[in-house]
Every structure is written in C-alpha cells, then in structure tokens.
Amino acid sequence: MVDPIRVADVVVVGGGSSGCVVAARLSENPDRSVLLLESGPGYRSMLDCPVRDYRVVPMGAGSAYAQIYGVELASSVRSTTVRGRVLGGSGAVNGAYFIRGTSTDFDLWPGSWSYENVLPTFRALERDIDYDGPWHGKTGPMPVRRQPAERWSEISEAFRDAALERGYPEEPDKNGTGTGGGGVGPVPLNVDGGVRVSTAMAYLLPAWNRPNLTVESNTDVVRILFSGNKVIGVEVETEGVRRRIHSRRVVLAAGPIETPILLMLSGIGMADHLRDNDISVILDAPGVGSDFSDHPEVALPYRVRGSLHRDDTSPVVETVLNTGDIEIRPYTAPFDVLVPGSGQRDQVLGVGLMVTESRGDIRLTSDDRSDRPYIEYRYAQSVSDRRAMREGQAIGLDLLQSPAMSRLVVPLYEEVSDRSALAHLGTSHHLCGSCRMGGSDDATAVVDERGNVRGVEGLTIADTSVLPVVPSRGPHATAVMVAERISIFLAE
Numbered sequence: 001m002v003d004p005i006r007v008a009d010v011v012v013v014g015g016g017s018s019g020c021v022v023a024a025r026l027s028e029n030p031d032r033s034v035l036l037l038e039s040g041p042g043y044r045s046m047l048d049c050p051v052r053d054y055r056v057v058p059m060g061a062g063s064a065y066a067q068i069y070g071v072e073l074a075s076s077v078r079s080t081t082v083r084g085r086v087l088g089g090s091g092a093v094n095g096a097y098f099i100r101g102t103s104t105d106f107d108l109w110p111g112s113w114s115y116e117n118v119l120p121t122f123r124a125l126e127r128d129i130d131y132d133g134p135w136h137g138k139t140g141p142m143p144v145r146r147q148p149a150e151r152w153s154e155i156s157e158a159f160r161d162a163a164l165e166r167g168y169p170e171e172p173d174k175n176g177t178g179t180g181g182g183g184v185g186p187v188p189l190n191v192d193g194g195v196r197v198s199t200a201m202a203y204l205l206p207a208w209n210r211p212n213l214t215v216e217s218n219t220d221v222v223r224i225l226f227s228g229n230k231v232i233g234v235e236v237e238t239e240g241v242r243r244r245i246h247s248r249r250v251v252l253a254a255g256p257i258e259t260p261i262l263l264m265l266s267g268i269g270m271a272d273h274l275r276d277n278d279i280s281v282i283l284d285a286p287g288v289g290s291d292f293s294d295h296p297e298v299a300l301p302y303r304v305r306g307s308l309h310r311d312d313t314s315p316v317v318e319t320v321l322n323t324g325d326i327e328i329r330p331y332t333a334p335f336d337v338l339v340p341g342s343g344q345r346d347q348v349l350g351v352g353l354m355v356t357e358s359r360g361d362i363r364l365t366s367d368d369r370s371d372r373p374y375i376e377y378r379y380a381q382s383v384s385d386r387r388a389m390r391e392g393q394a395i396g397l398d399l400l401q402s403p404a405m406s407r408l409v410v411p412l413y414e415e416v417s418d419r420s421a422l423a424h425l426g427t428s429h430h431l432c433g434s435c436r437m438g439g440s441d442d443a444t445a446v447v448d449e450r451g452n453v454r455g456v457e458g459l460t461i462a463d464t465s466v467l468p469v470v471p472s473r474g475p476h477a478t479a480v481m482v483a484e485r486i487s488i489f490l491a492e
C-alpha cells in the first residue's frame with residue numbers, strides 16, 4: 001500500500017540533541033506544521049525512555065540505541081566512533097557532561113556568533129540548580145547540576161586532591177565567567193531526578209500534544225528532494241517502505257556524520273567525489289564532510305590496589321581537570337561498567353586534547369546508503385598535537401603517581417611517548433564541523449551565519465555539523481545553543 005503524500009511546512013531530519021529543540025521551537029507557532037523524522041526508536045514519556053540511566057553510556061556493541069562507525073584515527077590506528085540513534089540522539093546516550101565552550105572558542109566563529117552574542121542563549125536554555133548570577137540561567141528547559149562533593153566516588157576525591165597537591169587551581173564553576181581559566185572542579189551535568197535529561201525530554205515531550213507537531217520515529221530520511229536548486233521535500237523509509245514527504249523547508253539535524261552523508265547522497269558535495277560514486281551533482285560544495293574536528297583522547301589505564309568506593313549515584317565522570325588545552329577525566333568505574341558491552345575491563349584516566357590541529361573527512365564509499373562511510377580523523381599528524389598529547393600523558397601519569405592517587409592505584413604503563421599515545425588513542429566522540437558555517441568571505445563554508453545551505457533554496461542545517469570547529473569543552477550544550485539560535489532565525 002502506498003501512503004498518501006504528506007505535506008508539512010517544515011520537515012526536521014533527525015530528533016537528536018539539536019533536532020528536538022528545532023521541532024519544539026518551530027511548532028510554538030500554531031500556524032506552522034512541523035514534522036520531525038527520527039531514524040531510531042521513540043517514546044512518548046520520560047518513563048518510557050529506554051536510555052534514562054545517566055550512569056551508563058549505552059554505546060557498546062549490539063546497542064539498540066547507537067550507530068557505530070569504523071574509523072581511522074591515525075595512519076596506524078583503526079577504531080570506532082558512535083552516535084546516538086534514538087529520540088534525543090547522542091545527547092540521550094552520552095556522558096551527561098553539559099558545559100559551554102569558552103569565550104575564546106567563539107573567536108573562531110563568524111562575528112554574529114561572538115561569545116557576547118551567544119551567552120544570552122546559553123543562559124536561557126539552562127536551569128542551573130546550583131549557581132545563580134550573570135553567567136547562569138535559572139528558568140530554561142535543560143537542568144544543570146553537579147554531583148554533591150559528599151557523594152563523590154573515591155577516585156574522584158583522590159583525583160581532586162592530587163590536582164590540588166600538584167598546584168592546579170580549583171574551578172568550582174566550570175560554566176562560570178567564560179574565560180576557561182581551568183582547574184579542577186565538578187562537571188556540570190544535565191541530570192535531574194536521577195535521569196539523564198536529553199533535549200527530547202526537556203523540549204520535545206512537553207510539546208508532544210501540539211496539533212501542528214508530528215514526530216515519526218523509526219523513519220530514515222534517505223534523500224532530500226529538489227526541483228532545480230529548490231528543496232521540495234524528502235524521501236523516507238519506514239520498515240522497508242519508501243514514501244515522499246513534501247515541504248518547502250527542510251532542516252537537517254541528523255548529526256555531524258549523517259547530515260553530510262545525506263547531503264552527498266542527495267547531490268550536494270564535492271562534485272568529483274559525487275561523480276566517482278555515480279551521484280548526479282546538484283551543487284558542488286567541497287566543504288561537505290570535509291575538515292571536521294574532534295577531541296583525541298589517550299586512555300591511561302591503571303590497576304586498583306584494593307577496591308574503590310563508588311556511590312550508586314555516581315555519573316560517568318564527576319570532576320575533571322582543565323589545564324591549557326588538556327582535559328583530564330577520572331572515569332568513575334571501569335569501562336565495561338560504564339559502557340555495557342564494551343568489553344574494556346580497565347579503569348582509566350582519559351586525557352583529552354581539547355584544541356587540536358587535526359582535521360578529518362567523511363567520504364562515501366558508494367551511492368548505497370547501507371554502505372558505511374570512510375571516516376578519517378588524521379589525529380596526531382602535527383608536531384604540536386603530538387607534543388600536547390605527550391604533555392597530557394605526562395600530567396596524567398604525574399597525577400596517578402601523586403601521593404593522593406598512588407595509595408589507591410598503580411598505572412599500567414609509565415611510558416610517555418608518541419608510540420604509547422597512539423597505542424592508547426581513542427576519540428571523545430565530539431565530532432563537529434563537517435558542514436562548517438562561515439561568513440561571506442569563507443569560500444569553503446557550507447552554510448551561512450543563519451545555518452542556510454549556500455547555493456540552494458529551502459535547506460538549513462541546525463546541528464553540530466555547522467560548528468566552525470569543535471569547542472574546547474564538550475559540545476552538547478553548544479549543540480542546544482546552535483539549535484535555539486537557528487530556530488529563531490527560521491521563525492523570523
């Protein structure tokens with residue numbers, strides 16, 4: 001049976017961290033019909049959400065809520081990265097660490113996205129339960145709180161003591177002045193009532209009953225449809241059945257891997273690459289899938305001397321040290337506890353390089369959507385990135401060997417070198433910037449400062465694809481901020 005053709009004023013592709021915000025905001029106008037299409041499973045109430053438990057990251061092999069991609073992190077290092085595939089997207093399965101980029105991060109964005117311009121949106125989207133004042137919001141949809149110090153796990157306490165012993169400053173409020181001064185302190189968490197609060201919960205579910213908003217989950221958008229260079233809708237597949245949906249405005253929020261893939265499969269991308277894959281070119285846009293950035297992360301495994309106390313409310317990570325471009329994360333349990341199905345039994349300190357020169361590419365391997373893309377990170381190629389990763393390893397090892405930590409743990413390797421960094425290299429899964437935003441003088445930017453795809457009509461991107469570069473902190477709060485601002489532009 002063929003479904004009748006559907007029509008919506010706006011189709012939002014992807015109900016992830018950004019897409020849920022866009023669908024909820026745009027449907028505030030009762031005269032605008034909004035259809036949100038999500039590949040993964042959905043749910044209609046917080047209680048039905050299958051990924052509420054903030055203490056685990058359901059991204060291990062066989063997860064029903066994650067899409068796993070094979071990647072090449074560096075020339076000798078193959079690995080995987082993962083994205084959430086469920087209503088709420090990656091923000092529904094992530095570490096629940098909800099922090100803003102620093103003010104200097106936004107110096108790399110077009111002028112209309114200066115820190116001064118985006119701070120009011122960061123404040124408006126949050127409800128900070130611990131802090132008040134000029135840097136915080138008290139009434140927004142996203143709850144933000146920190147794990148109370150009296151509930152910290154033994155490893156977090158020892159890590160904090162070690163950092164203070166070594167002379168690093170305390171940073172009690174990591175969403176504070178915006179200068180990103182650094183230090184050791186509690187991570188802001190989008191956790192409330194024992195639940196990881198995704199944008200699906202904070203924005204979409206409260207809007208669910210609006211007559212002008214429809215959410216279709218388990219529905220894959222397979223192609224954007226054009227007439228000339230004008231968008232006329234999307235082709236979707238639900239349980240093997242294909243349909244067309246007509247709309248004059250399509251907002252892509254399929255995340256930083258699937259958004260460029262969908263563009264390329266629809267004829268927007270580097271022309272030679274599209275032709276090589278037998279795809280008709282609608283627009284030559286070399287920036288699609290190109291020059292993304294992410295945070296390399298070197299794991300420093302350690303053995304626990306006895307056993308470590310961990311509260312049953314412990315999040316994945318409850319405190320971090322930011323120093324220079326390095327972030328050190330004492331995960332609160334071994335990875336096979338935090339990521340069921342990961343098979344990784346070690347407990348680790350994660351050493352993240354938060355400002356990196358490496359830029360990667362996402363490329364198709366055929367014109368068939370079911371073929372996995374080729375994702376190349378090019379981590380550790382520059383001299384300065386390799387030096388920074390060695391410095392990060394050295395800081396991490398020094399903390400593990402400090403009096404406060406060494407009474408509890410023994411590092412499982414002590415070599416600080418490029419070789420050991422590559423042997424323990426992973427990624428933070430913070431991929432951003434695969435369809436970069438840029439001002440009119442930026443020839444390779446894919447979208448303009450309002451998120452509209454240049455060179456076609458009716459197509460907007462509102463997800464972490466458009467970030468000029470990954471922020472020097474986790475990108476989740478920035479994904480929400482970007483979606484809020486692009487929704488305002490679309491509603492004007």
Ligand SMILES: Cc1cc2nc3c(=O)[nH]c(=O)nc-3n(C[C@H](O)[C@H](O)[C@H](O)COP(=O)(O)OP(=O)(O)OC[C@H]3O[C@@H](n4cnc5c(N)ncnc54)[C@H](O)[C@@H]3O)c2cc1C
Nearest residue numbers: 014016017018039089090094095097221255464474475476
């Ligand atoms: C395991 C993990 C841990 C992380 N931890 C943190 C953290 O603690 N703190 C932090 O700040 N950041 C973290 N991040 C990063 C952060 O969650 C992401 O940057 C952010 O959620 C990305 O938002 P997005 O809207 O761009 O994409 P997503 O949230 O990934 O949303 C994309 C959505 O589109 C859907 N979709 C994809 N293709 C299609 C299609 N063709 N048709 C229909 N729907 C489609 C997907 O199913 C998904 O729901 C983590 C990410 C991961 C994966």
